[in-house]
Structure formats: structure tokens, C-alpha cells
Amino acid sequence: MTEEEKKLDPEKEKRKVKSVKKMREIMTAYYLEAKSAREHNKKVAWITSGGPVEPLHVMDVIPVYPENHGAMIGASKMGADLCEKAENMGYCRDLCSYARSDIASAPVGGGPIGGLPAPDFLVCCNNICGTVLKWYEVQARYYQVPLFIFDTPFCHAEFTEEARRYVEKQVNEYIAFLEEVCGKKFDYDRMMEVGKLSIEGQRLWQAVLDTTMNKPAPMSAFDAFFHLALIVTLRGTQTAVDYYRELLAEMKERAAQKIGAVPNEKYRLLWDNLPVWYKTKWLSEKFSSHEACLVADTYTSAWCGQLDYLDENDFLRSMVEGYTKIYLNIGVDQMVKIVKKMVRKYDVDGIVMHSNRSCKPYSLGQYDIQRMLQDELGIPSLMIEADMVDERSFSESQIETRIDAFMELIKQKKGA
Amino acid sequence: MEGIHAFQRVVNDPGSYLQAVKGKQKIIGYCCTYLPEEIIFAAGVHPVRLFGTKGNIAKADAHLQAYSCSLVRGILEEGLAGRLSYLDGMVFPHSCDSIQRLSDIWRLNIGFTWHADVVLPVKLDTASAREYMAAVLKKFRRDLEAWLDTPITDESLATSITTYNKLRRLLKRIYELRSENPALISGRDVATIVKGSMIMRREEAAHTLEGIVQALEVQKNQSSAPQKKRLVVAGSICDHMEVYDLIEQAGGVVVWDDLCTGSRFFEGQIALDGDPILSIADRYTDRTICPAKHASLTARGDNLVQIAKERKAGGAIFLLLKFCDPHAFDYPYMKEMLDKENIPSMLLEIEQELPSAGQLATRFETFIEML
Numbered sequence: 001m002t003e004e005e006k007k008l009d010p011e012k013e014k015r016k017v018k019s020v021k022k023m024r025e026i027m028t029a030y031y032l033e034a035k036s037a038r039e040h041n042k043k044v045a046w047i048t049s050g051g052p053v054e055p056l057h058v059m060d061v062i063p064v065y066p067e068n069h070g071a072m073i074g075a076s077k078m079g080a081d082l083c084e085k086a087e088n089m090g091y092c093r094d095l096c097s098y099a100r101s102d103i104a105s106a107p108v109g110g111g112p113i114g115g116l117p118a119p120d121f122l123v124c125c126n127n128i129c130g131t132v133l134k135w136y137e138v139q140a141r142y143y144q145v146p147l148f149i150f151d152t153p154f155c156h157a158e159f160t161e162e163a164r165r166y167v168e169k170q171v172n173e174y175i176a177f178l179e180e181v182c183g184k185k186f187d188y189d190r191m192m193e194v195g196k197l198s199i200e201g202q203r204l205w206q207a208v209l210d211t212t213m214n215k216p217a218p219m220s221a222f223d224a225f226f227h228l229a230l231i232v233t234l235r236g237t238q239t240a241v242d243y244y245r246e247l248l249a250e251m252k253e254r255a256a257q258k259i260g261a262v263p264n265e266k267y268r269l270l271w272d273n274l275p276v277w278y279k280t281k282w283l284s285e286k287f288s289s290h291e292a293c294l295v296a297d298t299y300t301s302a303w304c305g306q307l308d309y310l311d312e313n314d315f316l317r318s319m320v321e322g323y324t325k326i327y328l329n330i331g332v333d334q335m336v337k338i339v340k341k342m343v344r345k346y347d348v349d350g351i352v353m354h355s356n357r358s359c360k361p362y363s364l365g366q367y368d369i370q371r372m373l374q375d376e377l378g379i380p381s382l383m384i385e386a387d388m389v390d391e392r393s394f395s396e397s398q399i400e401t402r403i404d405a406f407m408e409l410i411k412q413k414k415g416a
Numbered sequence: 417m418e419g420i421h422a423f424q425r426v427v428n429d430p431g432s433y434l435q436a437v438k439g440k441q442k443i444i445g446y447c448c449t450y451l452p453e454e455i456i457f458a459a460g461v462h463p464v465r466l467f468g469t470k471g472n473i474a475k476a477d478a479h480l481q482a483y484s485c486s487l488v489r490g491i492l493e494e495g496l497a498g499r500l501s502y503l504d505g506m507v508f509p510h511s512c513d514s515i516q517r518l519s520d521i522w523r524l525n526i527g528f529t530w531h532a533d534v535v536l537p538v539k540l541d542t543a544s545a546r547e548y549m550a551a552v553l554k555k556f557r558r559d560l561e562a563w564l565d566t567p568i569t570d571e572s573l574a575t576s577i578t579t580y581n582k583l584r585r586l587l588k589r590i591y592e593l594r595s596e597n598p599a600l601i602s603g604r605d606v607a608t609i610v611k612g613s614m615i616m617r618r619e620e621a622a623h624t625l626e627g628i629v630q631a632l633e634v635q636k637n638q639s640s641a642p643q644k645k646r647l648v649v650a651g652s653i654c655d656h657m658e659v660y661d662l663i664e665q666a667g668g669v670v671v672w673d674d675l676c677t678g679s680r681f682f683e684g685q686i687a688l689d690g691d692p693i694l695s696i697a698d699r700y701t702d703r704t705i706c707p708a709k710h711a712s713l714t715a716r717g718d719n720l721v722q723i724a725k726e727r728k729a730g731g732a733i734f735l736l737l738k739f740c741d742p743h744a745f746d747y748p749y750m751k752e753m754l755d756k757e758n759i760p761s762m763l764l765e766i767e768q769e770l771p772s773a774g775q776l777a778t779r780f781e782t783f784i785e786m787l
């Protein structure tokens with residue numbers, strides 16, 4: 001390589017998000033700690049992405065997220081192979097690719113970190129979907145460990161009194177379960193601290209996402225997909241709070257200097273559904289080439305969407321509403337209201353919807369949401385049919401064509 | 417047999433039958449046997465199960481991606497195409513993710529007079545879940561009373577429970593008679609009877625079943641036929657009667673099942689003492705479980721092995737609907753449990769259209785021959 005080639009492009013360097021390095025260090029340390037938990041006499045719990053993690057931190061249990069592992073598997077492009085292994089185990093190809101890749105990974109230590117550390121117990125909250133129930137049943141049978149199911153009834157149009165009472169009871173059952181499996185009493189004072197940290201972390205995450213209201217947006221949804229990991233896995237810890245403070249400062253600085261994630265940002269788009277984990281760079285560059293920035297998304301904003309319900313003075317009780325009324329656990333018409341708010345807030349020109357065959361609660365209803373946004377706000381959407389982890393379901397040339405056509409429409413609409 | 421013909425007519429042309437019922441009663445549609453239909457019946461309303469569509473799916477494609485199951489797409493199709501105009505309302509008990517979203521899409525696109533979501537617990541193995549189940553049913557009773565502007569009395573619930581207990585007892589008796597002597601009645605006829613019982617007015621169905629059981633009791637020792645290989649079937653819905661014909665032509669016979677359009681509909685009697693809502697709630701909490709619910713880690717596997725042993729089945733056929741996630745997740749461990757008991761099994765994934773009869777026949781023959 002010549003001296004010229006080795007010289008870094010200052011423009012590109014300026015555009016790089018500096019916090020990424022810190023983020024990688026934290027996640028590496030987190031997984032190392034999880035994998036060596038036994039040596040340090042700590043317990044490991046597997047928990048769903050929408051599950052109530054705060055009590056686990058109170059009990060000093062290391063939470064591990066098979067869904068985060070699934071995202072890593074997708075990003076490392078190891079999804080197709082593991083999904084195929086799952087199919088050989090008898091798991092149908094049409095099942096969620098997070099579940100398939102995790103189930104296949106367990107017996108072979110697959111994925112980019114040599115597999116997840118075995119759980120001491122499992123915590124499954126079905127607020128995100130019914131698939132996690134089945135997935136965690138499979139793992140409970142495989143690992144022969146206790147399983148706690150936090151059953152959050154679906155809120156089509158309302159959160160009923162009956163459901164509230166049921167979830168309230170389960171919060172108590174959860175605490176009792178933790179006391180049993182951990183062999184120690186639950187520290188309610190510690191819960192106050194963890195609750196406060198959780199809420200502060202979520203507020204900071206919201207503030208980070210809000211910086212994209214700036215034009216140009218200092219970060220894109222693709223950046224958000226990456227920086228999301230801590231508010232999911234380490235929500236309730238000082239580490240998460242410290243990190244997002246730093247990230248927020250960086251984003252505010254970038255906004256002040258008009259450093260955009262996309263140079264020459266002309267068009268602002270909203271992403272719906274989970275990422276296509278193995279194509280984030282390709283998609284980012286593709287939209288960039290059209291001077292379009294994905295400025296917001298419905299997925300990462302779900303981890304600060306409960307702030308209205310959470311109460312730092314009564315965190316456990318407020319968990320009832322906070323964990324039940326999440327974005328995926330409400331009716332399609334309720335979801336549209338939230339999307340419309342985001343369209344206005346981030347001043348968005350169009351929506352990119354990932355019709356993700358792995359996630360029915362997120363994807364079924366998208367066609368109606370698309371129609372409602374067009375009819376009520378005049379906002380066009382692009383539907384990308386793919387899968388979040390299984391590369392076999394992504395047709396690059398087809399999708400490229402559709403993106404180009406969609407951007408033509410956006411440009412015409414905006415009068416470019 | 418006249419009784420069987422009555423069910424055949426209703427199954428072959430539910431629309432005509434239900435249009436006639438509509439003049440006399442309100443009709444509510446549903447798509448899952450977790451519906452507490454005893455409460456609907458007690459209110460003097462006729463509950464009818466929907467089974468998807470036999471026609472082309474076109475309108476539903478504008479609302480549901482191709483990766484949702486044909487049951488959900490078919491039901492939406494029927495609704496959008498206006499073929500369910502006999503319904504006064506739809507009730508969606510919580511079952512799986514697809515039905516959950518179907519409820520929303522239905523509510524937003526099809527303007528029936530009444531729409532209810534009965535969000536039952538997913539967990540069925542704790543005291544708080546049992547309480548919640550009862551609370552949901554109590555709320556459903558109130559909501560139904562409000563819609564009809566009529567109270568649903570405990571007496572009417574008791575009568576309803578009695579009717580359903582009778583209906584279920586008779587269906588189970590047919591299964592038992594068939595298990596003891598499979599030559600007595602064909603698999604197609606049994607499946608037709610069960611399906612018909614979910615469409616026909618329930619007192620009429622119970623009455624018709626009485627006649628069928630009486631006739632079968634008389635004949636039970638008479639028919640004799642060459643021994644066929646005894647099988648059990650597991651899955652969600654099996655709406656394809658030809659499957660049973662083909663199994664029988666291949667030398668097999670279904671002697672019991674774990675199907676939503678089978679034993680899960682009739683297993684479990686309801687206690688007549690105490691609060692009727694609590695008794696109904698107990699039946700739905702304790703009934704043979706569907707994979708969209710959680711009872712224990714191996715409830716379904718245990719049940720299938722027990723059924724196979726009890727009914728002396730030499731093999732099992734998993735009839736799974738394509739894109740049905742809960743059933744597909746259960747399949748590997750259930751197969752493993754059967755393997756451990758040396759009970760061979762085969763998996764058939766079905767869609768709205770069955771594979772060709774020739775293909776199916778070969779698959780069944782190959783499987784049944786080796787039993």
C-alpha cells in the first residue's frame with residue numbers, strides 16, 4: 001500500500017462516530033464477564049429483549065440476550081448456516097431466524113463468540129411475541145433450568161383492569177422466583193437505585209435519538225442499531241448511563257458542527273421493523289448514494305418508549321404498564337399513532353418498511369400501516385421483503401431496484 | 417346414516433345453513449377453540465367456527481403477507497369478500513401472533529356490528545393465570561350482556577354447560593367407538609362430524625350426535641374388517657377430509673388425535689357446581705393444551721405419547737399447517753419423545769391446497785407399510 005493510500009480520508013474520519021470504539025469495548029467486557037460468570041460465582045440468566053431486566057441487576061445476575069446474540073450472528077453473516085443447522089434439527093425454515101440460529105448455536109457453540117454461556121435460569125416475557133415462549137421452552141428443555149414466564153396480555157385497544165392485576169401478581173411471582181433461584185432476599189433499596197438508573201439510561205437514549213431532529217441528522221438509524229445494545233442489555237446500570245452521556249455529547253457536538261451521517265442529506269426517511277442485520281452497511285450506503293438518511297426508526301425507539309409509564313419512585317409497580325404497553329404489544333391502529341408522531345417529529349419524507357418474515361407481530365399489519373400513512377399523511381412507503389438474520393431471504397438486485405424506484409418517487413415528490 | 421348426512425350438509429355449505437339460522441338468532445364467528453363459547457350460547461347467540469377459505473386468496477394479500485398461514489389469510493379473505501355477511505360479530509380469543517394481528521386487521525377493515533378480543537392468559541400453570549382466565553371470562557360475559565342489552569343468567573349458563581358437556585361427551589364416545597372398532601365409521605365421517613359440530617346450532621348438533629352414537633352402539637360388534645395399522649394424528653386444524661381417505665386407502669386408520677379440529681374441541685367436561693364462569697374457566701385452563709399456550713415443558717409430548725399408547729397406535733402423523741409457528745416449534749421434541757417410545761412418525765406440512773393425491777398416497781403408503 002502506498003503512502004497516499006494509507007493516508008486517511010479526513011472527511012470520512014470526521015464522519016465516523018468516535019463512541020463506537022468505546023461501545024465495542026463495553027460489549028466485549030460484558031460478554032467476557034458473562035462467559036466467565038461461573039468462575040466468579042455469578043449467575044447468568046437468559047432474558048427476552050422486552051423482558052424486565054432491572055430485577056436481575058438488583059440480584060447481581062448477569063443478563064444475557066439470545067436476541068442480541070441473534071443480531072450478532074446476523075451481522076457476522078453466520079445466520080444462513082446456523083438456520084440450516086436448525087432445519088436439520090427439525091425446526092421448520094419458516095420459523096423466526098433469531099430462534100433458529102440460537103437453538104442451533106447452543107449444542108455447537110456457534111456464532112461469533114463461540115456460543116452463549118449456559119443459563120442458570122430463563123426469563124421469558126411475551127410482550128414482543130409468542131415465538132419467544134416456544135423458543136424458551138425449547139431452551140428450558142435443552143438446558144434443564146428453571147423458566148419464568150412473564151405473561152403480558154396483548155392490548156388491542158386498551159390495557160384492561162384484569163390484565164393489570166394479572167401482570168401485577170406476576171411481578172411479585174417474578175421476585176419470589178428470583179429469590180428462589182438466587183438463594184437470597186430481594187433488595188428493595190437496590191431496586192430503587194437500579195430503577196433510577198434504568199430510567200435515566202432510557203432518557204439519555206431518547207435524547208440521543210432526538211438529536212436526529214437536526215438537519216443534517218448527526219447519526220442514522222443504522223448507527224442507532226449499533227448503539228442500541230447497551231440500553232437493551234445493560235439497562236439499569238451506571239455503565240449504560242455513562243456511555244449514553246458520552247454518545248449524546250458527541251451527537252450534540254456533531255449537530256452543532258453540522259456533521260451529518262449522510263453527506264448532503266436531502267431526504268429523510270423512517271425505518272420500520274428490525275434491521276436486516278447482515279445488510280446494514282449495504283443499505284446505509286445505498287440510501288446515502290441517494291442522499292437519503294434513515295433519521296429514525298420504530299425499533300430502537302421502543303427502548304425509550306415506556307418513559308411515560310415508568311415511575312422511579314415505584315419502579316416495580318410501574319413495570320406493569322411499562323412492560324405491557326410496548327410498541328409490539330398494542331393494536332395496529334395504536335402503532336400507527338406512534339409512527340405518525342415520529343413522522344412529524346423527525347420531519348420525514350418517506351418510510352422504509354422491512355417486511356421481516358421472522359417477526360409476525362411487527363410485520364403483519366404493515367400493509368395497513370402503509371396505507372394509513374399514505375392516506376392520512378401523504379407519506380409514501382417502500383416495502384422490503386427480507387429476513388433479519390437469514391441471508392437466504394434477501395434478493396439484493398430486486399431490493400436495489402425497489403430502493404431506486406422509491407427514491408425516484410421521493411425525489412419527484414420533494415421537487416428535486 | 418342420516419345424522420352423518422346432516423353434518424355433511426352443514427360442512428359442505430355452511431353459508432346456506434347459517435343464513436337460515438340468522439333469521440332466528442344472532443351469529444358470532446370465531447377461529448380458535450379457546451373461545452369460551454358456552455357463554456355465547458348461554459346468551460342465545462350462535463357461535464360458528466371459521467375455517468379459512470376454499471377459494472382463491474386475493475383480497476387478503478393486500479393486508480397479510482404470504483408468510484402468514486392459510487387459515488388466517490383465508491378467514492380474512494372470506495370476510496373481505498363479503499361471504500360472511502351472516503355474522504353479527506367476531507370474537508378473537510388470544511391464540512397466536514397471527515390471529516392476534518388478524519383481529520386488528522379485521523377490526524380496521526371489516527365493519528361488523530360487534531368485535532371482541534378475549535385476551536386469555538398464555539400461561540395456564542399458575543394460580544394467578546387461572547384467576548386471570550376467570551376474570552377475562554367474567555368481563556366477556558359483561559361485554560356480551562352490554563351488546564345484547566340482556567343479562568346472561570347463571571341458569572342459562574348452567575343450561576349451556578349441560579348442552580356442551582353432552583355434545584363433548586357424545587363426540588368423545590364416537591371417538592371411543594371408532595378406536596375400539598375402526599371399521600365402524602370412516603375417518604372422513606368422524607372429521608365431518610366434529611367440524612359440523614362447530615358450525616351447527618349446538619342443541620341440534622348434540623341431538624344429532626345422540627342419534628349417531630345410538631346407531632354406532634348397535635353396530636359396534638357387527639362390522640368387522642381387515643386390520644388396518646392404527647395411527648394418531650397431531651396438529652392444529654385438518655380441514656382436508658381427503659387426508660383420512662388417503663390414510664385408509666394406504667392401509668392405515670386414525671384411532672385418535674391431538675387436533676384443534678378434533679380432541680382438543682371435546683376433551684374436558686365442565687363442573688356443574690359452583691360459579692359457572694369459574695367452572696368454564698377451569699375447563700379452558702385444564703383442557704389438553706394447544707402449543708400457543710404453556711402448561712408444562714412437555715405437556716403436549718406427554719399427551720401424545722399417552723394417547724398413542726392408550727389407543728394402541730403404531731404410528732403418528734404430524735399434520736402441520738405451513739407458517740404455523742407454535743406447532744412447528746413443538747414438532748422436534750414431540751417427535752423425539754415418540755422416537756424414545758419406538759413410535760414412528762411422519763410430518764406432513766399442509767397448505768390451503770394439499771399436495772397431489774398421488775404424492776400423498778405414496779407418502780402415506782411408504783410410512784404405513786413400515787409400521
